[in-house]
Amino acid sequence: MRSADHGFVLHSATWPRSTADPALRRLTHLADHSKLWLGLAAVMATRRGRLRRAALRGTSAIAFTSAVTNGIGKPLLPRRRPAADLLPHRRRLRTPPSSSSFPSGHAASAAAFTTAVAMEAPQLGLALLPLAAAVAYSRVHAGVHWPTDVVFGAAIGSTVAVATSRWWPVRPTAPGLARPSTRTVALEDGEGVVMLVNPSSGEPARDPSDELSRLLPRAELVHPVPGTDLVEQLHTHLESTGEAKALGVAGGDGSVAAAAAVAATRGLPLLVVPTGTFNHFARDLGVLDAQDSTRALRSGSAVNVDLGTVLVDDLPQQWFINTASLGGYPDMVRLREKWAPRWGKWPAGAAALVRVLASAEPIPVRINGIHRKIWLMFVGNNGYQPKGLAPTWRPRLDTGVLDVRYIRADLPFSRTRFVVGAVTGALFHNRAYVQEERDRVRVEVLGSPVALARDGEVSLMGNVFDFAARDGALHVYRPE
Template identity: 65%
Template sequence: MKDADRKFVKWSAGFPRTAADPALKALTMLADHGKLWFAVAAVLAAKKGPTRRAALRGVVAIAASSAITNAVAKPLLPRRRPATDLLPRHRRLAAPPDSSSFPSGHAASAAAFTTAVCMESPAVGAVIAPVAAAVAYSRVHTGVHWPTDVAVGAAIGVGVGLATRRWWPVRPATPALARPSEHVAEMTAGDGLALLVNSASGEPDHDPSAELTALWPAAKLLHPDPEGDLVAELHRELDAADGVHALAVAGGDGTVAAAASVAAVRELPLAVVPTGTLNHFARDLGVEDPQDTARAVADGSAVQVGLGAVRFDGRPVRWFINTASLGGYPDMVRLREKWEHRWGKWPAAAAALIRVLTEAEPITVRIDGRTRKIWLLFVGNSGYQPKGFAPAWRPCLHDGVLDVRYVRADVPLSRTRFAFAALSGALFNSRTYVQEERASLHLEVLSEPLALACDGEIMATGRSFDFAVHDAALHVYRPAEAPAAD
């Protein structure tokens, strides 16, 4: 191996002097301490979506690969760097590093960042890959690493980048499967469409009303009382309207859930316009912008999706499109959403989980007749992925199951054990974590009444909760090119 390294360096040293020499020297210095990749990540993070997720995953991968190469591999496997006389003077660095040559931290960071970016955005990764390869080669070209240093460093980087999927699964590029609906109303100008716009959702300085009325000039705008119960107000407005064949809603998941409740009861197809902050339901549905919605409404293209339902303490049934939760879970989601814009979703989720578990009090409940102490409870409408502590998307919108997850408080050191299992990717081997898929759930709170949260909105408190899922309860417009289930 040493002979092969030396032969490669001598072969490289024989290259004629070109403009590439100062360029590679500048590139290798720019990549010191990951500065190049952090700058690229800042650019990618400026826009929501795959590029921002790519940037965050890339930064996490750099941190992990740097720790492995600099804190573990270099001290354990020290190696002298190539002799300066092997290369011409104009290619040498003015201040070469004096740490162990093996493995190359530059190559590890470049490979880790590129691998992570490729998993979230292959097109961006293809643009970055040649730069990463140039950074890796620059370490040999400037005489500070042997080729095998670079090769092993790159292998570490690729491995770390791929390993992030264990804790942070890659969201599929395609939307969730859903059954095609029978023909629903086709509306180009919006005649027969009732439109609800929550201007308080999403960006604070952007009111989508003008854009949506331009899309559907004939739509009937609904004006519910903002101080009243939105579901009751929508029913009142629709009772007074004539010729409504579909309901459209622009807002966040809480607003969409209220509109879905009304649409399901009245058997109206629902058009979802993603103008909220996170738009979980729209993303799972495959609706990315108002133009997607308008195209589906014009084509009469829709799918059938299931709705979750919960009845507690004798109150009327409450429908939810995404999730319901009890205990510390609403607080965890609130903190995660507050912090994820600065740290990224998965680091924010981990920090929020630790914060909530540190401050939470155990809750005594009876779940289908079994008495348990728990810290928090999550109930998803359809099965969620990943199966860890931060469910993020649904592969199917009509599977007819509730995704039930809770953290037990009745085992020794439950919080510590759960946090360690979650951070190490070993939740399913932990006694503290329970995840089940079922058609219904009955839960009684034996301690103080708990507040119920549905789709991010805090409801009243209660003691007796009955959860169920209603398959194909709602018809929702979706562009025809999105995948459909058989």
């Protein structure tokens, strides 16, 4: 390896002067301390969705890679840098670094960022590849690294970036699987559709009513009445207007949950137009915008998906499309949703969980007859991924089960044990964390009533909660 390194450097020293010499010197300076990559990440973070997740994953990969290269690689494997007289003066840096040559931190950071971005946004990662390669090569061209320093640095960076998926799995682009519906009608121009439109969902001052009127000119648009429960309003409206062929909703997950409850009760197909902030249900369904929704409506393409229900004490049955939760989980969700636009969902979820666990009080409960003390509980409609700290998406929407997770408070140092398990990616070997799938679960709170959150919104207080999965309860339009 040493012979090959010297041979390449000596051969490259014979190359004639070119405009690449000053350009590569400027590029290598621009990548000092990862300034180039952090700047790109800042620009990417201004866009929501995959670009923001790519930026967060990229900066996380750089942070871990820097710790490995500077904290482990360089101290344990010291190596002299190339002698200055091996290369022409025009290519050398004015102030060459004095630390160990092995491995190349510039190459490691470039590979870490590019690999991490490619995991979230493959096309963007491919576009960044030539830039990352140029940064890596610039270190050899400037005479501050041997070629093998660059190769091993790039390998370290790529490995660390891929390893982030152990704690932060990459969300797949494909929607959740579901059973095709055989009972849903195709409706042109929205004829027979009663559409609930919630202008307060999502971006401020963005009322989707005009767009929906153009796409579905024959649909009947209904707006929420202030101070009125959405479920009751929809039931009353449908009873007064006669026979509707389908129920639609344009809003966030709270509005979609209310419309889904009415549609499931009345046996109507549901049309979802995502106009909320996060649109978790619509994303799992594979409906990304109003055009997806109207295309599915016109073709009659639909699927059967599950819903979750919960009976609280002696109150009427409540429905949820995504999740329900008890204890500190509603507070965690509130903080996570507040911080997610700035930090990303996984980092925001981790920070919110630490904040909630630090101030939470143990809740004595009976879960299906077994006495426990818990800090918080999560109940998902169908199995969520990842199976750890931050459940984010559903591979299937028709499993007929509930994803039940809770953190035990009846073990010594349970909070510390859980946090250590989450950080090391070893929650499944941690007794403080319980995750199981059931079609029903009964939770009896042996103390003061606690809050129930459904689809991220705190709704009721109670002591007895009977959760159940409703297999194929909802017919919902989805493009093929």
